Amino acid sequence: MKRPRLLFIHQAYPGQFMHLSYHISSELDARTIFLTLSNLNQDLSLPNVECRRFSRHREVDQEAHRYLQSVERGVLNAQAVVRQLLALQNEHFVPDIVIAIAGFGFTSYIKNIYPNCKVISYVEWYFSDPHLLEMNPAIELDERLKINTMNLTIQQEILVADALVCP
Numbered sequence: 001m002k003r004p005r006l007l008f009i010h011q012a013y014p015g016q017f018m019h020l021s022y023h024i025s026s027e028l029d030a031r032t033i034f035l036t037l038s039n040l041n042q043d044l045s046l047p048n049v050e051c052r053r054f055s056r057h058r059e060v061d062q063e064a065h066r067y068l069q070s071v072e073r074g075v076l077n078a079q080a081v082v083r084q085l086l087a088l089q090n091e092h093f094v095p096d097i098v099i100a101i102a103g104f105g106f107t108s109y110i111k112n113i114y115p116n117c118k119v120i121s122y123v124e125w126y127f128s129d130p131h132l133l134e135m136n137p138a139i140e141l142d143e144r145l146k147i148n149t150m151n152l153t154i155q156q157e158i159l160v161a162d163a164l165v166c167p
Contacts, residue, residue, distance in 0.1 A: 004030040005093060007117075009081060009100035009107065011037045013051055014044060016122060017099065022046045033093065035084050035106075037077075056080045067149040074105025074153035081106050085113040102157040102164075103150075111160055121161040127151055 006028075008014075008021050013036035025032035025048040032049045037056075045051070056076040060069045088094075095117050100107045102121040110119055127147045132139055158164060 004028045004097070005095045006030045006032045007088075007095035007098045008032065008034040008049075009036070009098065010034070011077075011101065011104050011106075013053075014046060014049075015101060016124075017101075018044075018046065020099070021049050025049055031093070033088065033095075035081065037080075052084065054080050054084045057083075067146045070150045071152050074108065074156070077105040078108035082109050082113060085110070089113065100157075102161070103154045105153045105157065107160050108153070108156045118162045119160055120163045120165060121157050123154065123158065123164050123166045126154055 006021070006024060008017050010017055013034055014021060017034070021032060021034055024030060025046075030048075034046075034049050034051045036051060036053055056073075057080065058076065060072045060076065062069075064072055094114060097118045097120065098107065098110055098114070099120045100122065102123045103125060107119055107121060110117065127150060129144055129148065132144050132147060
């Protein structure tokens, strides 16, 4: 029986996946790689979990429409993950399961590289006007529209996912 291969992706290693990544890796004797943004400094090492840091090739264009800056950041994150996936593929690492936080674009292009892997997205937030107004009744319409546009990245990741987990 082949050893399972797991890939975790989170912007702040290990984030919500600290116990899960270690437990699953240990229980399944899985090869586990954890991708995280390199500009976040967390000096934590988990047994049986290999952490690899990555970064975007550039930052968001500040001249872009302010509603679309979060979408552009999501695309830049997805491109950075693709570069990591291609490097992993060169090492003959093809994940059976990818578990990632949604909302940052990380899984947007995973199926383009690994069409047969299963993607589980942890969807922690989603914006809607009634909830925005409930949290802040004084929020301006323009700000509500900008925040609702942030859902585009989450929606893309939901489309790619084979399963969703919502706390």
